[in-house]
Amino acid sequence: MAIAACIDLNTLDNLSRTCRAIHQGLLQYRKMLLVSTLHCCNEDLPVDEENTLRYRARAGNWFYMQDISRTNYTGKSGECARDLVSECRRCGTVVCRNCAIKPPxxxxxxxxxxxxxxSCTKAPLGRLVSPQLPPDTPVDAEQMQQAICKCDSEGVWLCQPCGRTIRSDDYDYKGIWRWRNQYGEVLGGLGTGIGDADRGVICGRESRCLGAQVREQETDCDAEDARLEADCSSSPPSSVHGPPSTASVAGSLHSSTTTTGGGGGSSSEFGSSLGAYSPPPGHRTPSPAVGPGYARHEIEGIGGVVKTKLVRMVRVGACVPEWEDEKAKGEILGRETQGRIRSWCGWCWRVIPGKKDYDAAKERAAREKEAGKAGEGS
Incomplete structure (x- = not known):
């Protein structure tokens, strides 16, 4: 039963077809095995009957999946399947074929x-997978094959939250390289500073990069709070988890201020005046619950406007190399798309081995074969 809980019905059917003895052994526990197979994580959720046909049709259309404003649907548009269930290649959530994204x-x-x-290109392949494997593990080993990217051979298997923005992320990443090919390090005989130190394109592994360093990052608090407020307002209350944002804290403080007061008339008048006030469009009242402190710094900008900056230390990946031949041709990631060097998959967040990795595995297999022949001859 422990093995049946890790496989779906298709794998169980293939297992029963291996030999007659296994088929007869599994047939005795047929009812228990069918119930114990892998289940989708959304199987207990109710089906939204009103939007079943609409969102099932949209799930197969990449026009709706690329548009973030059209992908705020978090319900379940159909019954979960049991014949094809597997873990998401990125986050590991168990989803069925009806809850997974349509393959691009x-x-x-x-x-x-x-x-x-x-650093990530020269490091052993075992250090770039999760969990890490021994450095001498070849690329053709079974453990390594399960840990590397297989989107081109076995297909893309991602859950809806992980797969909604893969195409928009690809477009943004290619836009960075188009901008880098257009603006170089030298402009009019003077250095622009682009590409120096940590001002280039960061590694695809981002904070998990082997050469990552801790850097200071500044974020506009008003923009960050407005983004959190928009995310909380667009998402349903049932799907919001974790600590409340500053906008929600401000809303709770505002409601508690207007409702409390022990029945006095002044408090009710004060609450009614706050309720009647409507701020101009595009204006966001700063949250009184989060003031300046160790992480939030007040900075006086142009025109005497005081802004709040959120300063925090984050891990930033090392800069990647840039090749002059690609700049001359206007080519983007030519070596990676041709498989000549190692790269990182932006969909499943797994390493894609390069030609050197496969050549090293072939040389190792050849050496082991020669050593085996020498041992038999002696």
Missing amino acids: APIVLRDRHRRLCA
Whole structure:
């Protein structure tokens, strides 16, 4: 039963077809095995009957999946399947074929590549997988094959939250390289500073990069709070988890201020005046619950406007190399798309081995074969 809980009905059917003895052994516990197979994580959720046909049709249309404003649907548009269930290749959530995203077209597989820095390119392949494997593990080993990217051979298997924005992320990443090819390090005989130190394109593994360093990052608090407020307002209350944002804290404080007061008339008048006030469009009242402190710094900007900056230390990946031949041709990630060097998959967040990795595995297999022949001859 422990093995049956880790496989779906298709795998169980293939297992029963291996030999007659296994088929007879599994047939005795047929009812228990069918119930114990892998289940989708959304199986207990109710089906939204009103939007079943609409969102099931949209699930197969990439026009709706690329538009973030159209992908705020978090319900369940159909019954979960039991014949094809597997873990998401990115987050590990168990989803069925009805809850997984529609696989992208084969022509866009080249857009999933992300360039790696020198540290991640030269490191053993076992250090780039999760969980890490021994450094001498070849690329053709079974453990390594389960940990590397297989989007081109076995297909894309991602849950809806992980797969909604893969195409928009690809477009943004390619836009960065188009901008880098247009603006170089030198402009009019003077250095622009682009590409120096940590001002280039960061590694595709981002904070998990082997050469990542801790850097200071500044974020506009008003923009960050407005983004959190928009995310909380667009998402349903049942799907919001975790600590409340500053906007929600401000809303709770506002409601508690207007409702409390021990029945006095002044408090009710004060609450009614707040309720009647409507701020101008595009204006967001700063949250009184979060003031300046160690992480939030007040900075006086242009025109005497005081803004709040959120300063925090984050891990930033190392800069990746840039090749002059690609700049001259206007080519983007040519070595990665051709499989000549190691790259990172932006869809499943797994490493894509390069030609050197496969050549090293072939040389190792050849050496082991020669050593075996020498041992038999002696």
